[in-house]
Amino acid sequence: MSYQQTGFKGFAHIITFLVCELLAFILIINFNQTQRDIFLHSSSLFSGNLLKTSAQVKDYLSLQQSNDELLAENARLLNEIINMPRSEAPVPDAGQIAYSVIPARIINNNITSVRNLITIDKGSRDSIATSLGVTTPDGIVGIVRTVNHQFSSVISLLNIEIRISASIENENYFGTITWDGKSYKSLSLSGIPIHANFEIGDKVVTNGYSTIFPEGLLIGTIASFDVGKDGAFFEIEVTPSTDFANLDHVYVLKDNFAADIISLNQDE
Amino acid sequence: MNRLTAGQLISFALFIAIQVLLLKNIQIAFLEQFSLSILIYPIIIILLPVSFGRSAIIVSAFAIGLIVDVFYDSPGVHAATLVFTAFIRSIVLGLIEPRLGYRANDMIEKDHYGLNWFLSYVGILLFVHIFIYFSIDAFSFVFILKIFVNTIVSFIVSYLLIILYKLIF
Numbered sequence: 001m002s003y004q005q006t007g008f009k010g011f012a013h014i015i016t017f018l019v020c021e022l023l024a025f026i027l028i029i030n031f032n033q034t035q036r037d038i039f040l041h042s043s044s045l046f047s048g049n050l051l052k053t054s055a056q057v058k059d060y061l062s063l064q065q066s067n068d069e070l071l072a073e074n075a076r077l078l079n080e081i082i083n084m085p086r087s088e089a090p091v092p093d094a095g096q097i098a099y100s101v102i103p104a105r106i107i108n109n110n111i112t113s114v115r116n117l118i119t120i121d122k123g124s125r126d127s128i129a130t131s132l133g134v135t136t137p138d139g140i141v142g143i144v145r146t147v148n149h150q151f152s153s154v155i156s157l158l159n160i161e162i163r164i165s166a167s168i169e170n171e172n173y174f175g176t177i178t179w180d181g182k183s184y185k186s187l188s189l190s191g192i193p194i195h196a197n198f199e200i201g202d203k204v205v206t207n208g209y210s211t212i213f214p215e216g217l218l219i220g221t222i223a224s225f226d227v228g229k230d231g232a233f234f235e236i237e238v239t240p241s242t243d244f245a246n247l248d249h250v251y252v253l254k255d256n257f258a259a260d261i262i263s264l265n266q267d268e
Numbered sequence: 269m270n271r272l273t274a275g276q277l278i279s280f281a282l283f284i285a286i287q288v289l290l291l292k293n294i295q296i297a298f299l300e301q302f303s304l305s306i307l308i309y310p311i312i313i314i315l316l317p318v319s320f321g322r323s324a325i326i327v328s329a330f331a332i333g334l335i336v337d338v339f340y341d342s343p344g345v346h347a348a349t350l351v352f353t354a355f356i357r358s359i360v361l362g363l364i365e366p367r368l369g370y371r372a373n374d375m376i377e378k379d380h381y382g383l384n385w386f387l388s389y390v391g392i393l394l395f396v397h398i399f400i401y402f403s404i405d406a407f408s409f410v411f412i413l414k415i416f417v418n419t420i421v422s423f424i425v426s427y428l429l430i431i432l433y434k435l436i437f
Contacts, residue, residue: 013322017355020330024351027344035407
């Protein structure tokens with residue numbers, strides 16, 4: 001007798017099969033955690049991906065905004081750090097804060113000229129003024145030269161006209177940082193007397209003798225040094241800690257006591 | 269004509285008992301992500317008489333699967349697998365039907381239609397069963413390598429065990 005002729009015609013067994021499988025899968029999905037997780041995940045896979053894509057697009061569109069928010073937050077924190085040594089009260093009053101930190105973005109930068117200038121997207125309406133210091137968390141960048149309503153022009157450290165008063169960290173001797181217009185990886189520090197003690201790799205920082213930069217901001221590290229021609233001062237080569245070829249966000253430092261200090265100096 | 273003898277029912281019970289009390293404890297993990305499971309209980313469904321109604325076999329498979337699931341603590345996994353095996357069984361029987369037809373009312377035995385037929389018939393269904401079992405167990409073909417390795421290793425051991433048993437008894 002042939003199997004096909006044994007009388008099991010029709011589709012009854014298919015329905016039985018489907019019903020039994022359905023029951024079994026209901027059991028599986030309701031009582032097995034692993035399969036349940038995968039099932040729930042799979043059924044939302046399509047909608048989930050769609051939502052993810054839309055969120056990514058939204059994220060991308062709001063990147064600028066979140067960047068600005070982060071920048072403002074960083075500025076606030078940097079502000080606290082810079083003002084910490086000067087303020088004895090835990091929370092200084094607004095009038096007591098020595099330096100205000102204004103975040104800015106670089107919109108134009110140059111390192112190939114001997115008089116390199118940087119343009120930032122903040123101007124007088126953001127209370128930027130001339131002769132303010134510009135820094136990054138890595139190291140200082142330059143000094144604001146001209147300001148208009150929306151933008152400011154900054155003299156980069158890589159400008160043969162720049163002069164910044166600097167010290168070797170933990171030494172009181174001060175000298176002047178200049179640039180010879182050759183390599184953007186090399187600044188020179190002059191005016192350190194011959195009897196100063198320091199080593200290659202020591203940090204060169206701002207010394208706070210001006211109202212432009214607060215004390216202790218990093219400029220670079222000592223790469224090499226030599227006794228100068230007159231025999232009284234070292235000629236020190238400094239590697240800038242700021243990567244001038246890769247600048248994006250900077251902070252402009254505004255000394256709130258600058259007017260007081262300047263008027264004092266003028267009185268003398 | 270569709271009656272099973274008391275002896276056959278007892279042997280089914282023994283198969284299930286061996287499966288859930290003994291073989292369940294032999295799950296050997298290897299190479300960190302793979303594991304070997306020995307599954308012999310599908311032989312009950314595989315060897316039921318050809319004359320059994322397909323729906324009856326599917327319902328029996330569901331019941332046996334549930335019993336196994338109770339012990340494996342995996343509600344529905346073995347049931348779904350065995351129901352699928354029971355469904356495939358009628359198709360396989362139709363595909364590899366011997367020229368002289370089936371002895372419909374008897375349990376399928378190794379000497380009915382030749383040993384080769386028996387080996388391939390049991391092999392096909394057992395392989396399908398174990399493959400489906402690991403697929404449902406993993407529940408996603410993301411784990412396709414794991415499913416295949418587990419299936420092949422588990423199939424070889426389970427198959428040898430079943431054939432050994434059938435050759436001896």
